[in-house]
Amino acid sequence: MVTRFAPSPTGFLHMGSLFASLCSWRYAKQSKGVFFCRLEDTDTKREITGSGNQVLQELAIYGIIPDEDFVLGGAYGPYVQSERKPIYDVVIKAMLLDDLAYPCFCTHEDLSAMRAKQESLKVNPGYYGEYATCRFLPKETVLAKLKNGDPFVIRFKSNGNQTHKIMITDLIRGSFEMTENDQDIVIMKSDGLPTYHFAHLVDDHFMRTTIITRGEEWMASLPIHLQLFDAMGWDRPQYAHLPVIMKIDEGTRRKLSKRKDPEAAVSYFLEAGYPIEGFLEYLMTIANTNFEAWRIENPQANIFDFQLSFAKMTLDGALFDLEKVKSISKDRLAFMSADEITNKALAWANIYEPQFALAIASDVDYFKAIISIERGGEKPRKDYAKYSDIFPIIDFMYDQYYDQYMSGELPFNESLSKDILIKVLNTYKANPSLDLQESEWFEKLKVLASICGFSPSVKEYKKNKEAFYGHIGDFAEIIRIAVSGRKNTPNFYYILKILGTERINKRINKTIALLEE
């Protein structure tokens, strides 16, 4: 099985392209086949220099590495269409000789005049049948025009008929009828470069592609392509027209647009810090909906152990669902080892958030300890959906950022007097008890709470609120705020343990000093 991804060098990697290449790459690899990448740069007007390589690099970030491409090369090259001109020329020449094609000298003005006429006559517009005027040009006229240097295109001589129906088979959509193509479509433009239709024919034949995966916008031109393969006597490839990813915009669904939607670029998600594992997994869920069930059965398996199936792909373009991407990403990050998430977070931060990278790099083991809190096991914490979520949650572990919290308003419960707060802090400072196991440490904390006039039990407190300043939770909150500057943190015991008594003392002292001001 040979599949391919054939981008035009018109900009960044589009999410739909990532989806398409993911599907075709997986399909080839599942069958131990070949996946290659060919650059379709025949539209010189829209070309953006360098974007071909950028697309290849972005694919590589997602782990999609072609077996053959326009950088790597391969036995069936060149892999850039503009470099394949000699090949197209040979085929064009053969078609001309076989009377399968002819030159056309009609100008844009001629064509629009003809279109206007066809519209007024209420017949199908286009270049076909009697309207295909250049088809009937005498040889001498053609030669004269050629000699004169008149610009021309080469058109395919269609023998199709609008009244004929042909059966179409698509790997995703199954079989259905379409009408035969009767248009003498342009196969070579006046600049000497092939149109998509012709390049598809020649390239996918000589590059021995067996399955054409492409967006569903190509489905309508399938009769043209089949006709072309048949005319040449070449084997037809199989086709899989992939659904397009949609978004909802002002109440209507539409294709994600390169121009209008920043999230159409995969780099947008890279930059935002979504883990590639999560993003790929999301794409798999829209590719095959039985993927989710498989994931529940195989929570830790590699997603590529899943067998993708065109038959199980939806026909409709799915709406892109960022909430689902987040949920899946949260899971993926939660199940990474501390080493893995540390390396990946650092790699991300190095590019997109230097101050975060600096903090990690200042003491990698310290960061690893923080990120390890309640990691591992069956039910790990799920704090982060993306790498950019990490730092805002744990930044207080770094003194510089802790100081920033302390310079602002501290969120202490206003009904408690400063004296009580200070008493609580001093009491804990004298008994950090961090050499104890978590449960014993917490028991000890309850004792300290009791001493300070707080109920060790929330239930007890609720029964008799007047008897206490608050409950164990309120008591812990005071210490938490003093040590972190915030009302919530990951598991407090581990936070304290990682900070260590020395740093805890410093922070508590600082808080007391602030309170006494």
Added chain:
RNA sequence: GGCUGGUUGGAGAAACGGUUAACUCACAAGCCUUUCACGCUUGCAUUCACGGGUUCGAAUCCCGUACCAGUCACCA
């Protein structure tokens, strides 16, 4: 407008004519809990775009209507 697909809850969707329309995300309530994050429980479409038909029985088959998407270039 012609042609080709499609239409199940807020989103992704399952259901190969047969009892109460899976599952995931979101949302809501509750439980658990020192905070947070998890986790757990429950709720969330009396109904499958609409109308008609076939059938003992239809989301599933047939017909019509509406709506959505794609396409009709010397762009891919």
